[in-house]
Amino acid sequence: MLALHQMQMSGNCYKVRLAAHQLGIPLKLIDYPLMAGKTRTPEFLAKNPNGRVPLLELEDGRCLAESGAILCYLADGNALLPADKWARAETLQWMFFEQYSHEPYIAVARYWLRYAPAAELEKKRHLVPEWHEKGRAALGVMETRLGRHDWFAGGRYSIADIALYGYSHCAEEGGFDLAGYPAVRAWLARVAAQHNHLAMWA
DSSP, X not given: OEEEEEOTTOHHHHHHHHHHHHHTOOEEEEEOOTTSOGGGSHHXXXXXXXXXXXXXXXXXXXXXXXXHHHHHHHHTTSTTSOOSHHHHHHHHHHHHHIIIIIHHHHHHHHIIIIISOHHHHHHHGGGHHHHHHHHHHHHHHHHHHHTTOSSSBTTBOOHHHHHHHXXXXXXXXXXXXXXXXXXXXXXXXXXXXXXXXXXXXX
């Protein structure tokens, strides 16, 4: 069985659990407590020198890091990763957008405002307006796309949607008000209505 080294609260780990569940791929979950430092041990760094989760460990011991790469690996040959050349490139485009323009602000704001120790948050408090400004910009890009399309790539639900759903559906925990993004909110409801949807804390 595939093993997923993960943290339950992480949107990046949640993306992998959601895709695997919808694809019918069983995972053995190996949990790492937040701020326990266990991803910095020699044993873990031997599996992923970057010291982060999610990390997918195959039955033969090979390990694959980075949520986008793991999503592509799990979805290869399935409907969640389009076979059409353009649709596949479009899927990757939105996954790259998520990691470069979305996650660094929406996920980071969520972590510091919801999960970080109060004393540590105070050291970062001056960055919150920037996180919110750039996170809202990313949500605006999504709103524009979703105002014209039900899904991000290929005209159907895909790992592009899963990648962006991971942190968008809990963006309010980072101080983002989604009331001004009706197309995003409608899309969140469509994702949640998909077959075999799995909640983050399930």
